Amino acid sequence: MDTQSNEFGTARVKRGLAEMLRGGVIMDVVNADQAKVAEDAGAVAVMALERVPADIRRDGGVARMSDPALIEEIQATVTIPVMAKARIGHFGEAQILQAMQVDYVDESEVLTPADEAYHIDKWSFDVPFVCGATNLGEALRRISEGAAMIRSKGEAGTGNVVEAVRHLRSITSEIKKIISADPAELFGIAKNIQAPYELVSEIHRTHRLPVPLFCAGGLATPADAALVMQLGAEAVFVGSGIFKSGDPAKRARAIVEATTHYMDPTILLKVSRNLGEPMVGINADEVDVKMAERGW
Amino acid sequence: MALTVGVLALQGDFQEHIAVLSELGVSTREVRSPKDLSGVDGLILPGGESTTMSMLLESSGLLLEVAKALSEGLFAFGTCAGMILLAREVLDGRSDQNGFALMDIAVRRNGFGRQIKSFEADLVVNGIDGPPVRAVFIRAPVVEKVAKEVAILAEVSYSFDDDTHRVVPVVCAQDRLLACSFHPELTGDTRLHQLFVSKILSEK
Numbered sequence: 001m002d003t004q005s006n007e008f009g010t011a012r013v014k015r016g017l018a019e020m021l022r023g024g025v026i027m028d029v030v031n032a033d034q035a036k037v038a039e040d041a042g043a044v045a046v047m048a049l050e051r052v053p054a055d056i057r058r059d060g061g062v063a064r065m066s067d068p069a070l071i072e073e074i075q076a077t078v079t080i081p082v083m084a085k086a087r088i089g090h091f092g093e094a095q096i097l098q099a100m101q102v103d104y105v106d107e108s109e110v111l112t113p114a115d116e117a118y119h120i121d122k123w124s125f126d127v128p129f130v131c132g133a134t135n136l137g138e139a140l141r142r143i144s145e146g147a148a149m150i151r152s153k154g155e156a157g158t159g160n161v162v163e164a165v166r167h168l169r170s171i172t173s174e175i176k177k178i179i180s181a182d183p184a185e186l187f188g189i190a191k192n193i194q195a196p197y198e199l200v201s202e203i204h205r206t207h208r209l210p211v212p213l214f215c216a217g218g219l220a221t222p223a224d225a226a227l228v229m230q231l232g233a234e235a236v237f238v239g240s241g242i243f244k245s246g247d248p249a250k251r252a253r254a255i256v257e258a259t260t261h262y263m264d265p266t267i268l269l270k271v272s273r274n275l276g277e278p279m280v281g282i283n284a285d286e287v288d289v290k291m292a293e294r295g296w
Numbered sequence: 297m298a299l300t301v302g303v304l305a306l307q308g309d310f311q312e313h314i315a316v317l318s319e320l321g322v323s324t325r326e327v328r329s330p331k332d333l334s335g336v337d338g339l340i341l342p343g344g345e346s347t348t349m350s351m352l353l354e355s356s357g358l359l360l361e362v363a364k365a366l367s368e369g370l371f372a373f374g375t376c377a378g379m380i381l382l383a384r385e386v387l388d389g390r391s392d393q394n395g396f397a398l399m400d401i402a403v404r405r406n407g408f409g410r411q412i413k414s415f416e417a418d419l420v421v422n423g424i425d426g427p428p429v430r431a432v433f434i435r436a437p438v439v440e441k442v443a444k445e446v447a448i449l450a451e452v453s454y455s456f457d458d459d460t461h462r463v464v465p466v467v468c469a470q471d472r473l474l475a476c477s478f479h480p481e482l483t484g485d486t487r488l489h490q491l492f493v494s495k496i497l498s499e500k
Contacts, residue, residue, distance in 0.1 A: 006415045006416070006453075006454065007415055007417070008412070010416055012416060012432055013415060013432060016432050017434050019434075020377070020435075021344075021345070022308060023306070023308060024307050024308075024344070024348055042348045044307065044344070045345075081410075098412065101409075103411035103412075104411065127411065128411065256348070256351070257352070257355060260307060261356075
């Protein structure tokens with residue numbers, strides 16, 4: 001058979017990697033040592049970045065794509081997929097990340113947005129993209145731009161899961177509404193949530209989001225992971241929650257176990273014991289910058 | 297069909313396998329702990345991260361129990377990470393990576409390259425009639441060595457990063473084991489799963 005028939009960068013190939021990460025934990029890491037700890041603990045992927053969201057919050061200033069040398073060092077250290085973040089609308093950063101062969105690009109509200117009107121045209125890339133969403137309309141707009149995975153935005157760097165729960169519940173309840181709607185109502189729903197009719201219709205037909213739905217933003221404990229998995233998340237991102245805690249290796253491992261055994265309280269109890277100090281956390285109404293409001 | 301196939305449900309795209317088996321009318325069971333293995337006629341090892349699955353197999357007690365069941369003749373079908381779990385030898389893995397080491401093949405983890413090198417291809421699979429099988433390879437393992445006891449049911453041709461152009465095995469069978477380096481569960485084509493189910497039924 002000729003290689004001419006091998007096709008790269010198809011929607012199925014891009015979404016396929018997200019399918020493989022299901023039931024797993026993707027961990028934020030800022031250097032090779034942390035990446036090793038994450039892989040040792042059973043992470044399915046790492047997100048390589050210079051500062052975790054809690055530090056971006058603390059430091060202020062413009063948050064940009066990480067130095068490629070840092071990402072390359074992490075790529076050289078682990079065997080699992082390596083993701084990295086580009087600013088919303090910053091296709092220049094995304095092109096560099098693709099040239100480095102990162103496995104997924106996160107067009108992320110955690111960084112300072114680069115474009116106030118447009119997100120990246122993700123169809124024009126072979127590397128897959130994940131984007132955040134706070135509701136179904138936002139999720140479907142990102143999918144129509146080519147996102148191959150959706151994650152709740154939550155409120156990154158707070159250690160508070162409440163926003164992630166709000167976004168997840170909002171997305172899943174709107175999906176349920178579409179499933180039970182009369183076909184004639186789908187046009188009105190699409191208009192109301194400002195999403196393409198074709199994607200709304202696809203949900204009505206298939207009973208699921210066209211791409212995997214993961215949860216991110218404020219997760220800090222094994223119980224948090226179990227909570228969002230039971231609410232319909234298919235995998236979890238943990239940012240500041242691991243390496244801002246007292247015993248990162250143990251907590252990381254516990255969150256991996258909790259994400260797999262999210263329906264088994266006996267195992268959840270066992271892995272939740274003696275994890276040391278969690279990250280301190282910030283309440284949602286004490287947050288100065290709402291990262292979740294970035295993007296639209 | 298009075299057949300129950302377990303699907304290892306620790307991590308990865310196990311739901312996709314369950315959907316394909318259900319379409320074939322096969323009863324399924326999610327396997328997360330040793331007790332879930334009782335009464336299953338076959339076991340599917342799905343796609344996912346093999347390092348993560350290896351750790352969860354150990355902590356759940358399934359590593360030893362599945363190995364025992366396989367040695368007693370349980371049928372198994374591994375896709376992608378599942379193929380790695382079945383392979384006798386794993387290249388470019390982690391040194392502490394555990395598996396069942398039963399199929400006499402050597403596989404190289406992520407052998408086609410990073411995600412950007414992931415691809416789709418049409419395959420002719422020995423034993424499957426009709427149009428070609430559309431195969432989706434995601435950071436897939438490359439089968440580097442195959443013992444003579446192993447039957448190669450399909451191959452793919454690929455231009456590798458080192459500028460070599462090679463034809464490598466992608467579907468392998470040995471005794472009660474079937475393994476493929478791609479994801480038949482992602483395309484809605486039920487024929488490879490049917491092949492596995494037929495294999496079980498022929499000896500049941």
